[in-house]
Amino acid sequence: MIEAPAQPPVRSPGTGVRVERVTKAFRTRGATVRALDGVSLRAEPGEIVTVVGPSGCGKTTLLELICGLSRPDGGTVECDPAALMPQRDLLLPWLSAVDNAALALRVRGLPRERARAHAAPWLERFGLGGFEQARPAQLSGGMRQRVSFLRSLLAGKPVLALDEPFAALDAITRAEMQGWLAHVLDSEPRTVVLVTHDVEEAVLLGDRVVVMSARPGRVVRTLEVDLPRPRRRTEPGVLALREAVLEALGVQG
Amino acid sequence: MSGPAGPEVRDERARRAGGAGVIPPARKGAPAPGAWLDAARRARLSVLPALAVILCLLGAWELYVDLGGVDPLVLPAPHAVLASLYDDRALLWSNFLVTAREIALGIVAAMAAGLAMAVVIHFSPTLRRALYPLLVASQAVPVPMLAPVLALWLGFGILPKVVVIALVSFFPVVVTTLAGFAAVDPELLRLMRTLDAGRLETFRRVELPAALPSVVTGTKIAIVVAVIGAVFAEWMSASSGLGYLFEQSIAQLLPARAFATTAVLCALSIGLFTLMTVAERRLLPWANQPKSEGDR
Numbered sequence: 001m002i003e004a005p006a007q008p009p010v011r012s013p014g015t016g017v018r019v020e021r022v023t024k025a026f027r028t029r030g031a032t033v034r035a036l037d038g039v040s041l042r043a044e045p046g047e048i049v050t051v052v053g054p055s056g057c058g059k060t061t062l063l064e065l066i067c068g069l070s071r072p073d074g075g076t077v078e079c080d081p082a083a084l085m086p087q088r089d090l091l092l093p094w095l096s097a098v099d100n101a102a103l104a105l106r107v108r109g110l111p112r113e114r115a116r117a118h119a120a121p122w123l124e125r126f127g128l129g130g131f132e133q134a135r136p137a138q139l140s141g142g143m144r145q146r147v148s149f150l151r152s153l154l155a156g157k158p159v160l161a162l163d164e165p166f167a168a169l170d171a172i173t174r175a176e177m178q179g180w181l182a183h184v185l186d187s188e189p190r191t192v193v194l195v196t197h198d199v200e201e202a203v204l205l206g207d208r209v210v211v212m213s214a215r216p217g218r219v220v221r222t223l224e225v226d227l228p229r230p231r232r233r234t235e236p237g238v239l240a241l242r243e244a245v246l247e248a249l250g251v252q253g
Numbered sequence: 254m255s256g257p258a259g260p261e262v263r264d265e266r267a268r269r270a271g272g273a274g275v276i277p278p279a280r281k282g283a284p285a286p287g288a289w290l291d292a293a294r295r296a297r298l299s300v301l302p303a304l305a306v307i308l309c310l311l312g313a314w315e316l317y318v319d320l321g322g323v324d325p326l327v328l329p330a331p332h333a334v335l336a337s338l339y340d341d342r343a344l345l346w347s348n349f350l351v352t353a354r355e356i357a358l359g360i361v362a363a364m365a366a367g368l369a370m371a372v373v374i375h376f377s378p379t380l381r382r383a384l385y386p387l388l389v390a391s392q393a394v395p396v397p398m399l400a401p402v403l404a405l406w407l408g409f410g411i412l413p414k415v416v417v418i419a420l421v422s423f424f425p426v427v428v429t430t431l432a433g434f435a436a437v438d439p440e441l442l443r444l445m446r447t448l449d450a451g452r453l454e455t456f457r458r459v460e461l462p463a464a465l466p467s468v469v470t471g472t473k474i475a476i477v478v479a480v481i482g483a484v485f486a487e488w489m490s491a492s493s494g495l496g497y498l499f500e501q502s503i504a505q506l507l508p509a510r511a512f513a514t515t516a517v518l519c520a521l522s523i524g525l526f527t528l529m530t531v532a533e534r535r536l537l538p539w540a541n542q543p544k545s546e547g548d549r
Contacts, residue, residue, distance in 0.1 A: 067447045084447040086440045093539040094462050104448040107458065135539055155448045 015078050016191050017043040017066055017159060022075035024061050035061040037216035038075070041193070043208075045080070045158065048185060048192040050206030052199055052245060058217030059195035063161040066193055080191065082159035087167050089148040091136040097147050098123060098132040104155035122150055126184070142173040146180070153188070162194040166201070175233075178204055182230060199249070203241045204231050211248040221248040329509035337513040344498065344510075345517050351494040352487070353521060355411060356479050359418025360525075363475055366419065367426030368468060374427075375434045375460075376452075392424050396485050404490030414494070417486040422475035426468065433467025434460050466540035469533045473526055480522045495521070 019041040025034045035058035043049040051059055064070045067082045083104070091100045099106075102119035106112065116132075123132055126146045136144055145165060152160055165181070166174040178201055185192060185205075196202050202209045203225060211221045223244055227237045311331050317323065318330035325333060338345065370388070374381045400417050407413040437460050445455045487496030495518050502511035533540060 064443070067443075069443055069446060082447060084444050086444055088438075088440070090438055090441045090444060092459065092462070094537070103458065107445070107448050107450040107454050137539065151448075152444075157447075161447075 014045055015080050016045045016047065017041065017049070017079040017082075017193055018077070019062070019065065019079075020076045022062075022065060022072040022077060024058070024065065024070070024073050034216035036065075036072075037218050039212070039217060039219055040075075041210055041219065043159075043191050043193055045191050046189045048194065048205055048207045049210060050202035050208070051193065051195040051210045051212060052197060052202040052249070053195075053212030053217065054197065054214045054249065056215045056217075057212040058215070059197075059212065060163055062217070063163050063193065063195060066159065067161050080158040082161045082193075083152040083155035083157040085149055085152040085160060085162045085165055087164040089136070089141075089144040089168075091144055091147055091151075093136050096133045096135060097128060097139065097143075100136065100147050101150040101154060103151050119150070119154060122154065123147075126150055127180075140173075141169050142177055145169060145177060149181070149184075153190070159191045159193070162192065164196050165194065167196070167198070174198075174201075179230070181205060186229065199242055199245045200233055200238075203238050203245060204233060209241070209245055211245055221245075223248075326506060326508055329512055333509040334512040334516065337507075337509040338516065341510055341513060345495075345513060348493055348495050348498045348514075349517055349521065352483050352496065352518070355414040355486070355494065356418055356476075356483050356521070356525070358411070358415045359482070360422055360472065360475060360479055362415060362419040363422035363426055363479075364468070364472055367423050367471065367475075368430055370423075371427050371430035371434065371464075374431060376456075388424065388427060391420070396421055396482055400486045400489040403486070409490045409492070413490055414483060414486040418479045418482045421478045421482040422472075425474035425478070426471040429467045429471030429474070430464055433464030436467070437463050466533065466537055469529060469537065469540075473529050476525045476529065477522060480518060484518070 019039060021038050021040055022036055023034070023038060024036040025032050027033075039058070039062065041049065041051070041062070051062065053059055061070075063084065065072055065077045066079055067084050069084075071077075091097075092103070095103070098116050098119050099112075101123060102110075102115035105115035105118055110118070120132055123129060126149075128143060128146060131139060131143065136147070139147065145168075149162075149165065152162075166177045169177060182205055194202075194205060206225050209223045209225060210219055211223070212218065213220050221244075223241060225241060227235070227241075231238055315331045318325070318328055329337075370384070374384055396417060399420065400413070403413040403416055407416060441459060442455060445459055450458065483494070484496035484499070487494040488500055491497040495514050499511050499514040499518075502508070502514060
C-alpha cells in the first residue's frame with residue numbers, strides 16, 4: 001500500500017535531530033512488542049551520530065521515527081527533514097546509475113535532462129565516472145551502495161538516516177566504503193544518524209556512539225568520540241572505544 | 254543461488270569477482286566472435302532433444318497409419334496433413350488472418366482492461382474487497398456456455414469472439430499484475446516517501462515499471478487461453494476462422510485438413526508466445542537479470 005509522503009516532524013530549521021524519551025510498540029499476532037522504551041538521542045546540525053546495538057533493538061524503528069514515517073507512542077521527535085538510505089541498495093533495475101541517483105530530483109518535478117545534468121558531476125565525484133549509463137546489475141555491490149547513498153543525498157534533506165548501509169557488503173568492500181563515507185561527509189557535511197551492528201564502523205564514523213540494548217530498545221550508554229579524522233581502525237583511541245562499546249553491549253571479549 | 258547457473262549468471266559473477274570500481278559496464282553487441290558462435294551452437298544443441306522427440310513421434314505415427322491399415326478418415330497420416338497444409342494454404346491463410354485478428358484484438362482489450370482493473374484494485378482496498386471475489390467467480394463461468402450467449406447478444410460478427418477472448422484472457426493479466434504491484438519491496442516504498450514522493454509519483458516511478466514484467470507474464474498465459482477461447486467462440490457463431498474451418502473440415506470428412514488447421518492454430522499460439530518473449534527481452538532487458546548481491 002502506498003502512503004502519503006513522509007511528514008517530517010520538523011519544528012524549526014537547524015534543529016538537527018532531537019529524540020526525547022520515545023516509546024514505540026507494535027502489536028503482532030495479539031502480542032505487544034515494545035520496540036523502543038524511553039529512547040533519547042541528539043544530533044546537532046552537522047553531527048554524525050552512530051547507533052549500535054544487537055538485532056531487534058529497535059534501530060530501524062528509530063530511523064522511521066526520525067524520517068517521519070511513523071509517530072511515537074510517547075515522547076517527542078523533533079528533527080529537520082530526513083532522507084532514508086536503506087540497508088539494501090534497492091536501486092531501480094530499469095534505470096541507469098545517473099537516473100537512479102537523480103530519482104529525488106525527478107520526483108520533485110525536474111525535467112529528465114536537468115536532473116541528469118545535476119546528478120552527473122556527483123557520480124564523477126563518487127568515483128562512478130563512466131558508469132552513468134550502467135544499469136544497477138552491471139555495477140559492483142560497493143558501486144551500487146554509492147549510487148544509493150547519492151540518491152538519498154540528492155534529496156537535499158539536511159538529515160540522512162542510514163540503515164546499516166554497508167551490512168550487505170563483503171568485509172573488504174565494507175572497509176573501503178566506510179573510509180569513503182567518512183571522506184564524503186567531511187566535504188559534504190550533513191546531520192547523520194547511522195545505525196549499525198558493526199562496532200568498529202560506529203566508532204570510526206561517529207562523533208558520538210549511542211549503544212542500545214535488545215528488546216525493548218533502550219539507550220545503554222552514549223560515548224563521545226573525541227578523535228581527529230581521518231581515523232584509522234588500528235589507532236589506540238579507536239581500539240579503546242571499541243572495547244568500551246563492546247563492554248556496554250555486554251560482549252565478553 | 255542454487256541450481257545450474259546460466260552462462261549470463263556466470264559471466265556476471267566473474268565480472269563481480271573483479272572487485273569494486275574497476276569493472277567497465279558491459280557493452281551490448283560486442284562479444285568476442287568465438288563467444289557468439291558458441292552461443293549459436295549452444296542454442297541449436299538445446300533444441301535438438303525436443304526436435305528428436307517430435308520427429309520420433311511423427312515417424313511412429315506415419316508408420317502406424319501406413320502399416321497398420323488405419324482408416325485415413327479416422328487418423329490421417331502426417332504426410333497427408335503436410336500435403337493439406339500445402340494444398341489448402343490459401344484457405345488456411347485467409348482463416349488464419351481472421352482468427353489472428355480476433356486474438357490480437359482480444360488480447361489487447363484484455364491487457365488494457367486487466368491493467369486498469371489491477372490499478373483500481375491496487376489503489377482502493379474497498380474496491381479490492383468489492384471486485385476481487387467477482388473476478389474469481391467470473392472465471393468459474395465455462396467459456397463454451399458463454400460463447401453462444403454472447404453470440405445471441407452481440408450477433409455473428411467479430412465482436413462476440415473478441416469479447417470471449419478478452420474475457421478468458423483478462424483474469425491472468427489482472428492476477429499477475431496485482432502480484433507484480435504487491436512484490437515491490439516495502440522498504441523501497443518507505444524510501445520513496447522520504448524522497449517526498451506522493452502516491453501517484455511512487456506508482457508512476459516505481460510500482461508500474463516494477464509490475465511490467467508481471468504484465469508480460471500474464472499476457473503469455475493469456476495467449477494460451479485466448480486460442481482456446483477463439484476456437485470455442487468460432488464454433489458457436491462463425492463463418493470463418495480456424496475454429497470454424499476445423500469444424501467444417503470434420504463435417505466434410507476432411508480429417509487431414511482438420512489436422513492441418515490444428516497445426517496452424519498451434520503455430521499461431523507458439524508464435525504469439527515467442528513474440529511476447531522477444532518483446533520482453535527487448536523492452537524489459539532488466540527483468541531477467543540476476544538479483545543484486547544483497548539478496549543472495
